[in-house]
Amino acid sequence: MRIVVDAHGGDNAPLEIIKGCCMAAKEIKDITILLVGRKNELQQIMTENGLPTDRFEIVDAPDVITMEDEPTSVLKEKQYSSMAVAFRLLKEDKADAFVSAGNSGAVLVGATLLVKRIRGIKRAALGAVMPSIEGPYIMLDCGANVECKPEYLDQFALMGSLYMKSVLGIENPRVGLLNNGTEECKGPELQQQAYQLLKANENINFIGNIEGREVPLGGSDVVVADGFAGNVTLKVSEGWGKMFSGVLKGMLTKNIKSKLAALLIMDEIKAFRKKMDYKEYGGAPLLGISKPVIKAHGSSDAKAFKNAIRQACAFAESNMILEIEKSLAKE
Amino acid sequence: MRIVVDAHGGDNAPLEIIKGCCMAAKEIKDITILLVGRKNELQQIMTENGLPTDRFEIVDAPDVITMEDEPTSVLKEKQYSSMAVAFRLLKEDKADAFVSAGNSGAVLVGATLLVKRIRGIKRAALGAVMPSIEGPYIMLDCGANVECKPEYLDQFALMGSLYMKSVLGIENPRVGLLNNGTEECKGPELQQQAYQLLKANENINFIGNIEGREVPLGGSDVVVADGFAGNVTLKVSEGWGKMFSGVLKGMLTKNIKSKLAALLIMDEIKAFRKKMDYKEYGGAPLLGISKPVIKAHGSSDAKAFKNAIRQACAFAESNMILEIEKSLAKE
Numbered sequence: 329m330r331i332v333v334d335a336h337g338g339d340n341a342p343l344e345i346i347k348g349c350c351m352a353a354k355e356i357k358d359i360t361i362l363l364v365g366r367k368n369e370l371q372q373i374m375t376e377n378g379l380p381t382d383r384f385e386i387v388d389a390p391d392v393i394t395m396e397d398e399p400t401s402v403l404k405e406k407q408y409s410s411m412a413v414a415f416r417l418l419k420e421d422k423a424d425a426f427v428s429a430g431n432s433g434a435v436l437v438g439a440t441l442l443v444k445r446i447r448g449i450k451r452a453a454l455g456a457v458m459p460s461i462e463g464p465y466i467m468l469d470c471g472a473n474v475e476c477k478p479e480y481l482d483q484f485a486l487m488g489s490l491y492m493k494s495v496l497g498i499e500n501p502r503v504g505l506l507n508n509g510t511e512e513c514k515g516p517e518l519q520q521q522a523y524q525l526l527k528a529n530e531n532i533n534f535i536g537n538i539e540g541r542e543v544p545l546g547g548s549d550v551v552v553a554d555g556f557a558g559n560v561t562l563k564v565s566e567g568w569g570k571m572f573s574g575v576l577k578g579m580l581t582k583n584i585k586s587k588l589a590a591l592l593i594m595d596e597i598k599a600f601r602k603k604m605d606y607k608e609y610g611g612a613p614l615l616g617i618s619k620p621v622i623k624a625h626g627s628s629d630a631k632a633f634k635n636a637i638r639q640a641c642a643f644a645e646s647n648m649i650l651e652i653e654k655s656l657a658k659e
Numbered sequence: 660m661r662i663v664v665d666a667h668g669g670d671n672a673p674l675e676i677i678k679g680c681c682m683a684a685k686e687i688k689d690i691t692i693l694l695v696g697r698k699n700e701l702q703q704i705m706t707e708n709g710l711p712t713d714r715f716e717i718v719d720a721p722d723v724i725t726m727e728d729e730p731t732s733v734l735k736e737k738q739y740s741s742m743a744v745a746f747r748l749l750k751e752d753k754a755d756a757f758v759s760a761g762n763s764g765a766v767l768v769g770a771t772l773l774v775k776r777i778r779g780i781k782r783a784a785l786g787a788v789m790p791s792i793e794g795p796y797i798m799l800d801c802g803a804n805v806e807c808k809p810e811y812l813d814q815f816a817l818m819g820s821l822y823m824k825s826v827l828g829i830e831n832p833r834v835g836l837l838n839n840g841t842e843e844c845k846g847p848e849l850q851q852q853a854y855q856l857l858k859a860n861e862n863i864n865f866i867g868n869i870e871g872r873e874v875p876l877g878g879s880d881v882v883v884a885d886g887f888a889g890n891v892t893l894k895v896s897e898g899w900g901k902m903f904s905g906v907l908k909g910m911l912t913k914n915i916k917s918k919l920a921a922l923l924i925m926d927e928i929k930a931f932r933k934k935m936d937y938k939e940y941g942g943a944p945l946l947g948i949s950k951p952v953i954k955a956h957g958s959s960d961a962k963a964f965k966n967a968i969r970q971a972c973a974f975a976e977s978n979m980i981l982e983i984e985k986s987l988a989k990e
Contacts, residue, residue: 461905461906474839474847475847506891508802508887508894515805515887516806516887540891540892540896540898541898541901542898543895544899545898545901545902556888557887557888557891559839559871560870560871560888560891560892561892561895563871563872564871564872564875564892564895565871565895566872567871567874567876568895568896568899568900568903569899570872571792571875572899572903575931579924579927579928580924582927585923585924586923586924586927588920589920589921589923589924590920592916592917592920593910593913593916596909600906
């Protein structure tokens with residue numbers, strides 16, 4: 329398995345990215361990491377930090393796309409950036425999957441215009457795998473398409489279902505449409521029209537509208553939303569997760585009494601933290617692209633990035649891109 | 660202070676509604692509750708439950724609007740329902756404020772067409788007062804208008820600011836526009852155009868776009884959203900709140916050890932529960948109507964409904980409707 333990594337993408341790049349790659353190289357057997365970036369700089373960091381370089385191939389790319397750069401820079405002025413070079417390696421079959429924690433817009437543009445969409449897919453969707461109390465679910469789109477048409481949402485539902493099935497091994501995943509009420513007639517025109525398409529789609533297990541309340545409580549394996557509502561839901565969930573672990577920490581470090589309490593329930597807290605930590609679920613697959621592309625969280629640390637690589641491997645090992653093509657051919 | 664109450668609105672009506680009214684009558688001095696509904700039934704319930712009837716005026720209304728009824732039924736076939744009669748009492752100045760936990764659509768239609776909007780207000784907005792780690796904030800619209808125009812959002816910002824100032828006593832409330840990024844250019848066309856109006860609005864303290872992550876973490880006193888995104892955010896937050904208290908309960912009742920831990924941090928848990936309990940914040944004011952209207956949560960118990968009445972009193976005592984009229988006149 330060959331994974332190409334954009335070494336300079338993300339808030340903590342390149343050090344945390346490289347560390348994450350080393351963790352992945354240690355954990356995942358038969359993996360080769362194509363680390364793309366400023367070769368000398370990367371080699372120096374690995375030496376200084378005593379990081380093992382076996383199972384790494386370092387590919388030189390002189391330029392870097394920053395969070396401030398225009399998404400289209402990946403095609404033009406920054407075509408020799410780590411991200412652009414990594415995308416070309418993916419396109420040329422030099423790698424099985426791509427991972428970057430960099431500029432989301434540039435990842436979307438690069439994947440769509442350099443690697444290309446699956447024939448018949450109207451829009452690629454960013455699908456975040458998120459924790460719920462019942463286990464992980466995928467929400468898509470999470471921000472790639474803030475303005476959507478009903479047929480996009482119908483394709484998101486198909487791609488999300490196939491991802492949960494092929495990559496996370498969930499049989500017959502339940503698909504819910506994020507809406508402001510459960511009744512069929514609810515929501516803006518987009519959701520009302522999408523509901524009818526989803527209802528008629530024989531390739532998915534549509535369970536109807538779901539309200540925001542149900543998202544963290546579980547109940548559906550695939551949550552379909554336009555990129556705006558999806559992004560807001562994702563970030564509100566992150567905010568609550570962050571708030572709650574902060575509150576819990578405050579509660580359990582306040583005084584001697586509470587510190588004793590912390591010791592008594594440490595195992596439960598750890599188990600919960602692990603369950604609700606988005607870092608455990610790796611990054612967000614960009615679905616609808618003809619090759620596996622994973623967008624890791626911009627703030628990824630080594631562990632989060634390692635999990636994103638793990639997810640990229642699972643994506644590449646799955647047959648889901650083939651499955652999407654098959655399903656589209658059926659229509 | 661005279662508060663008119665729809666006795667038959669809500670999942671737990673009429674018993675929990677009546678109990679909530681009794682709690683309010685006990686707590687709030689100089690309050691008179693106009694309890695509207697099936698007179699005999701209501702009197703019987705009060706007698707059977709030994710509830711004090713002083714400071715109550717029971718107004719007979721033979722009919723009831725259910726959750727299944729069309730919103731417009733409040734105007735036509737159900738014009739003698741508890742909700743419709745209560746709205747007419749408000750319109751005729753027989754009461755200072757209105758509270759119902761009933762059919763949201765019917766509350767919106769009744770308030771808009773029986774009580775009428777403030778002159779110049781294009782749409783009434785449902786504003787939910789929600790807990791954040793920093794304290795309460797108001798989010799509007801929460802579902803009254805799933806399709807919005809930029810100028811509606813601009814008016815929502817003004818009304819939300821005046822509510823936080825006049826009713827919750829927050830000086831110069833910070834207004835954030837819910838969006839999928841902080842940059843000015845972010846979001847769908849609606850948010851991009853609304854941003855420009857909010858930026859130019861001299862009657863508010865606009866702090867720019869805020870992402871979903873910031874909502875539970877605080878940072879703005881007024882969160883402006885279209886009714887769809889607002890409703891989703893509100894319900895996702897409710898879901899997370901519910902999940903966390905469930906998780907915490909599970910953690911602290913698992914075994915002897917964890918039960919001991921619970922005893923040690925009981926005060927902190929109670930304080931947190933109180934802080935994050937939406938019931939503490941009462942109901943959702945329907946802003947833009949010419950009289951104070953509070954929509955209590957459909958699942959309100961006695962305590963939640965009591966707080967909704969408390970909020971209705973604060974709304975009626977404030978001069979915010981006058982303030983809205985003044986601000987609109989300035990424009």
